[in-house]
Amino acid sequence: MSFLGVLEAIGKGFEKGLKWALAYAVPVEKLLALLFPAVAPVAAEIVDATTLIQNAVILVEQKYAASGAQSGTGAEKLSEVLLLTEQAVARLLTKAGIAADSGYIQSLISAVVAVLNVQQAPSGA
Numbered sequence: 001m002s003f004l005g006v007l008e009a010i011g012k013g014f015e016k017g018l019k020w021a022l023a024y025a026v027p028v029e030k031l032l033a034l035l036f037p038a039v040a041p042v043a044a045e046i047v048d049a050t051t052l053i054q055n056a057v058i059l060v061e062q063k064y065a066a067s068g069a070q071s072g073t074g075a076e077k078l079s080e081v082l083l084l085t086e087q088a089v090a091r092l093l094t095k096a097g098i099a100a101d102s103g104y105i106q107s108l109i110s111a112v113v114a115v116l117n118v119q120q121a122p123s124g125a
Contacts, residue, residue, distance in 0.1 A: 025054055025116070035111055036098075049092040053112050056084045081109050 031050045060080050064070050086105050093100040100108075 025058060031112060031115060034115060035108060045092040045096040046098075049089045049096075049108075050112070052085050052088055052092070053081070053109055054116070056081045057109065057112055057116060060084070078106065078109060078113075082106060085109070 031054060032046055035050065036046055057077075060077050061070070064073055064077060082102070082105060086102060089105050089108070090100045
């Protein structure tokens with residue numbers, strides 16, 4: 001198989017995995033209620049921040065799964081998600097009146113990961 005053929009096969013596999021992951025992602029409204037119970041779910045900034053974190057977590061998980069390095073890489077994945085999301089999430093949460101430093105955002109990322117980890121895929125998956 002040629003180099004381009006290998007890359008195409010990896011891309012097709014990644015696309016299938018990402019579609020599956022997004023199909024079973026926790027709806028943002030549920031994450032919002034769990035992470036920010038005191039804030040009304042209509043706060044667009046919080047929904048956007050939560051969606052951004054969840055999508056980044058799924059993307060990074062897919063990347064590590066594609067490379068075969070899922071186990072024992074939690075700190076690296078957290079660091080990568082933080083790098084991808086920290087500035088935007090901090091701005092969004094500040095607009096919503098929530099002071100968000102790096103440690104707070106790391107806690108949010110960990111909470112999103114924990115919620116995603118307890119989600120059960122349907123029996124047909």
